[in-house]
Amino acid sequence: MNEQLFIRIIFFGITALLPFYLYRAVRGPNVFDRLIGLNAISTKAILMLVLIGASMNQLDMLLDISLGYGLLNLVGGLAVSKYLEKKEVPL
Amino acid sequence: MILLSAPLILAGFFFLLIAAIGALRLPDFYTRSHALGVTDTLGTLLILTGVALLHGFRPETVKIFLIVLFFYFANPVITHVLFRAALRSGLKPWTAKKEQP
Numbered sequence: 001m002n003e004q005l006f007i008r009i010i011f012f013g014i015t016a017l018l019p020f021y022l023y024r025a026v027r028g029p030n031v032f033d034r035l036i037g038l039n040a041i042s043t044k045a046i047l048m049l050v051l052i053g054a055s056m057n058q059l060d061m062l063l064d065i066s067l068g069y070g071l072l073n074l075v076g077g078l079a080v081s082k083y084l085e086k087k088e089v090p091l
Numbered sequence: 092m093i094l095l096s097a098p099l100i101l102a103g104f105f106f107l108l109i110a111a112i113g114a115l116r117l118p119d120f121y122t123r124s125h126a127l128g129v130t131d132t133l134g135t136l137l138i139l140t141g142v143a144l145l146h147g148f149r150p151e152t153v154k155i156f157l158i159v160l161f162f163y164f165a166n167p168v169i170t171h172v173l174f175r176a177a178l179r180s181g182l183k184p185w186t187a188k189k190e191q192p
Contacts, residue, residue: 010138020112021114023115029120032176032177033120033123036170037114039166039169040110043166050158059151067157078168078172081169084176088180
């Protein structure tokens with residue numbers, strides 16, 4: 001009971017951190033700032049899935065979903081950065 | 092187990108807070124990628140290890156350590172590839188203004 005309250009407090013703390021990254025993803029001066037803010041938000045989504053699973057005692061179901069999110073983040077980041085490598089700096 | 096895992100989770104949250112402040116305050120893409128690539132990875136790994144220790148020794152713990160191992164390689168790779176793409180496409184690094192001699 002006490003451990004679940006602690007995990008929920010940490011979960012709401014991470015939720016309060018998200019507007020900083022969202023500001024960087026919306027108001028970044030060029031496209032690389034937006035991409036790195038989006039990467040950080042995706043990392044926080046995986047972390048929040050693991051914390052939800054730990055606070056609801058359903059960790060076995062949510063861990064597979066979080067691993068899938070991580071793989072999608074890796075493949076998407078690699079593809080977009082290989083695409084942007086040959087261009088000029090777009091705004 | 093909570094005595095062992097609560098300092099890990101609190102230290103991870105502290106590193107995530109530092110990464111968020113660095114993403115908001117630093118002046119350039121390269122410095123921001125330094126803040127978001129290094130500190131964010133460390134905070135995520137600490138929080139995941141703390142949750143795995145809090146959960147006890149069950150079969151799901153192995154899967155949490157698989158996610159930890161995946162993040163230990165995946166997050167610096169994405170940051171490095173973005174950094175290299177920015178450098179090759181000609182983004183100038185931020186430098187301090189030179190003082191008048």
